[in-house]
Amino acid sequence: MPLKMSDQSVILKNARIFDPQVKLDKVTDIQIRDGKIMDIGPAGAFKGKSIDCTGKIIVPGLMDMHVHLREPGHEHKETIRTGCNAAAAGGFTEICCMPNTSPPIDCRSDVEFIKERSAGHLVDVHPIPAVTVGMAGEKLTEMGDMVEAGAVGFSDDGRPVATAGLLRRAIEYAGMFGKPIIDHCEDPSLAQDGVMHEGRVSTALGMPGIPGIAEDIAVMRDILVAEYTGGTVHIAHVSSAGAVRLIREAKARGVRVTAETCPHYLVLTDEIIRQFDTFTKMNPPLRSETDQQALIGGLKDGTIDAIATDHAPHAYEDKECEFKEAAFGIVGLETALGIMWTHFIDKGILNLENLVRLMSVRPREILNLATNKIEKGAVANLTVIDPEAAWVVDSAAFESKSRNTPFQGWNLKGRAFGVMNRGRMIFPV
Amino acid sequence: MQLEIRHLLGLEGVSREDITLILDTAESFKKVLERPIPKVPTLRGKTVANLFFEPSTRTRFSFELAEKRVSADTVNFSASTSSVLKGETLKDTARNIEAMKIDFVVMRHSAPGAPHFLARCLNSVIINAGDGAHEHPTQALLDMMTMREQFTSLEGLKVIVVGDIEHSRVARSNIYGLVTMGAHVGVCGPATMIPRQMEDLGVTVYPAIEDALAEADVLNILRIQLERQKQALFPSLREYRNLFGITLERLDRTGRDIMIMHPGPINRGVELDSNVADGDYSVILDQVTNGVAVRMAVLYLLGGERQKLEGDDHAA
Numbered sequence: 001m002p003l004k005m006s007d008q009s010v011i012l013k014n015a016r017i018f019d020p021q022v023k024l025d026k027v028t029d030i031q032i033r034d035g036k037i038m039d040i041g042p043a044g045a046f047k048g049k050s051i052d053c054t055g056k057i058i059v060p061g062l063m064d065m066h067v068h069l070r071e072p073g074h075e076h077k078e079t080i081r082t083g084c085n086a087a088a089a090g091g092f093t094e095i096c097c098m099p100n101t102s103p104p105i106d107c108r109s110d111v112e113f114i115k116e117r118s119a120g121h122l123v124d125v126h127p128i129p130a131v132t133v134g135m136a137g138e139k140l141t142e143m144g145d146m147v148e149a150g151a152v153g154f155s156d157d158g159r160p161v162a163t164a165g166l167l168r169r170a171i172e173y174a175g176m177f178g179k180p181i182i183d184h185c186e187d188p189s190l191a192q193d194g195v196m197h198e199g200r201v202s203t204a205l206g207m208p209g210i211p212g213i214a215e216d217i218a219v220m221r222d223i224l225v226a227e228y229t230g231g232t233v234h235i236a237h238v239s240s241a242g243a244v245r246l247i248r249e250a251k252a253r254g255v256r257v258t259a260e261t262c263p264h265y266l267v268l269t270d271e272i273i274r275q276f277d278t279f280t281k282m283n284p285p286l287r288s289e290t291d292q293q294a295l296i297g298g299l300k301d302g303t304i305d306a307i308a309t310d311h312a313p314h315a316y317e318d319k320e321c322e323f324k325e326a327a328f329g330i331v332g333l334e335t336a337l338g339i340m341w342t343h344f345i346d347k348g349i350l351n352l353e354n355l356v357r358l359m360s361v362r363p364r365e366i367l368n369l370a371t372n373k374i375e376k377g378a379v380a381n382l383t384v385i386d387p388e389a390a391w392v393v394d395s396a397a398f399e400s401k402s403r404n405t406p407f408q409g410w411n412l413k414g415r416a417f418g419v420m421n422r423g424r425m426i427f428p429v
Numbered sequence: 430m431q432l433e434i435r436h437l438l439g440l441e442g443v444s445r446e447d448i449t450l451i452l453d454t455a456e457s458f459k460k461v462l463e464r465p466i467p468k469v470p471t472l473r474g475k476t477v478a479n480l481f482f483e484p485s486t487r488t489r490f491s492f493e494l495a496e497k498r499v500s501a502d503t504v505n506f507s508a509s510t511s512s513v514l515k516g517e518t519l520k521d522t523a524r525n526i527e528a529m530k531i532d533f534v535v536m537r538h539s540a541p542g543a544p545h546f547l548a549r550c551l552n553s554v555i556i557n558a559g560d561g562a563h564e565h566p567t568q569a570l571l572d573m574m575t576m577r578e579q580f581t582s583l584e585g586l587k588v589i590v591v592g593d594i595e596h597s598r599v600a601r602s603n604i605y606g607l608v609t610m611g612a613h614v615g616v617c618g619p620a621t622m623i624p625r626q627m628e629d630l631g632v633t634v635y636p637a638i639e640d641a642l643a644e645a646d647v648l649n650i651l652r653i654q655l656e657r658q659k660q661a662l663f664p665s666l667r668e669y670r671n672l673f674g675i676t677l678e679r680l681d682r683t684g685r686d687i688m689i690m691h692p693g694p695i696n697r698g699v700e701l702d703s704n705v706a707d708g709d710y711s712v713i714l715d716q717v718t719n720g721v722a723v724r725m726a727v728l729y730l731l732g733g734e735r736q737k738l739e740g741d742d743h744a745a
Contacts, residue, residue, distance in 0.1 A: 200626040202625070203625055206564070276542030276546060321519060324541065
């Protein structure tokens with residue numbers, strides 16, 4: 001059982017403390033008091049209650065900028081509280097929640113509701129309200145009012161911002177508050193009623209496909225609008241090789257576009273759908289190996305800024321059905337770090353600095369939030385990683401209310417040892 | 430002889446030995462069908478539930494007849510809409526019916542993989558009678574049986590499937606089965622109806638019908654569905670007929686003998702002209718007859734009563 005503490009003072013002993021933002025990388029002790037970093041090292045300098053972190057790595061608290069918390073409206077799938085617990089278990093100290101609840105998050109009181117419901121939890125929840133009222137793709141929401149209440153960006157996630165004209169106005173308007181529009185890029189006329197990636201596997205299975213260009217065309221539109229307005233757009237859950245190429249080219253000519261991808265696109269392809277397992281159904285869909293390699297290339301060269309989970313909890317019955325009828329989406333908060341560590345860090349494809357940038361530094365920069373650095377006097381917002389922890393994914397043990405993971409039974413290496421934020425912490429005894 | 434497979438979910442991955450065993454057994458059953466009393470006691474005491482979530486006349490009739498010819502008891506369930514729309518899940522519907530003690534489920538469903546899903550939640554033997562645009566294995570088996578009657582071997586046979594390949598379960602099962610049996614399979618149809626990376630299934634794509642006719646031993650002609658016009662997949666039936674319709678003139682121009690097959694129901698004058706459908710090279714009604722024999726064989730071989738084969742006088 002994890003130990004939950006909110007002590008006034010604690011010392012994390014003998015960890016590798018790593019923060020590329022302040023060029024910090026050394027094994028030492030760190031003293032935390034009243035939720036702030038009192039001092040870093042030298043080893044053995046501090047007296048008092050301590051947690052032995054030998055062999056562990058302390059990094060700036062991880063942030064998942066794309067989470068579906070389901071409350072209000074679908075509390076049987078997830079609540080703000082269970083979602084926060086899942087985030088903490090997965091090593092995240094901050095998450096952003098998407099607006100496609102019921103009703104959608106589209107006004108100040110909705111934003112306040114989320115802030116109130118999550119208050120007092122270790123995990124900070126940053127709402128990303130809808131771009132349009134009711135996510136209906138028509139009228140802009142009161143973005144100014146919502147930013148004041150804690151909104152960090154805007155999205156009609158689950159569907160794209162309906163038209164280029166609307167996106168233009170949304171980017172211009174949100175830009176006044178320094179917040180990005182986060183777009184789910186999918187051209188509906190190309191995606192139609194598709195349920196998986198269009199390609200070799202959909203052809204073999206006779207399943208309606210969502211082609212890669214459904215994503216690419218929407219990404220191209222967004223890039224052109226961002227370029228024209230000089231505003232900022234963030235591309236959610238990039239999954240296609242075409243999108244990676246377009247974003248890379250746009251960045252090279254100075255367009256203010258940023259992008260995220262998700263762990264599942266990096267370790268799974270559409271081949272796995274041959275089993276008709278509904279836990280492999282999400283939107284955008286798992287694509288081909290070519291797409292996967294392009295995404296990994298995008299992570300390495302910085303085209304893709306962030307790793308987000310697109311954590312999408314669904315109830316048992318939403319997935320225990322025909323593939324075509326099953327809900328889109330999988331949970332990801334509790335497996336993301338393990339997947340990234342096992343398949344990218346441990347294999348040397350990405351390094352620790354890449355990971356910290358992708359999962360902590362860049363998400364905050366994209367959303368124009370204050371930096372989170374490991375330095376004297378800063379808020380102690382930290383994730384402690386155990387890089388050697390070998391574990392098996394067991395969805396029955398998830399903190400999340402939902403179990404829809406394609407990673408059940410996977411052997412992973414590396415997971416969160418503990419998290420700490422604003423004086424609250426969760427560490428094993 | 431026993432099948433390696435426990436269910437018949439599709440022909441993808443089914444071995445040459447299994448397909449051959451089914452076809453051989455079907456030939457024996459075809460002889461049974463020619464007797465004055467066309468019935469064997471093979472599956473007496475077994476119960477088959479026919480779950481048809483999509484409308485079907487021919488396939489359903491054929492299965493029911495096959496079930497009666499092997500003396501199985503049958504119950505029928507039909508729903509014109511998906512179980513999800515009805516409010517009950519497919520799993521619940523199927524498990525409720527299974528709880529009434531049945532041995533086989535024959536299912537037609539609009540969702541690819543629905544029978545595979547059912548095979549995971551039931552103990553019964555599952556036979557796929559068509560799952561969306563994915564597979565229709567008994568149709569392909571009866572097609573292969575019909576081809577084999579005419580050509581003795583499927584090895585090296587050139588079979589071209591014509592029409593809306595993208596939305597066709599008949600096409601996919603034909604491809605999987607025939608490729609396994611060593612036939613050369615081609616597909617021909619409007620570019621809008623040929624799915625992506627089709628060649629990966631081991632087939633040749635013929636953009637023009639003339640090129641297909643120049644090489645085919647067998648044409649398996651698919652029904653063109655009018656509603657595809659709404660999806661902008663083709664402009665009109667008239668244009669479809671002009672470009673891909675199988676007419677006597679087209680066939681005559683080749684100067685070749687080409688066997689004509691169609692899974693039915695035919696749009697006469699669209700994908701296939703009447704004088705071809707009813708002509709000397711048409712085996713369309715043989716297909717229908719063989720359908721019953723193939724389905725008897727599948728039920729029998731999956732029925733787990735293999736030891737009876739020796740005693741049954743239908744064994745060849």
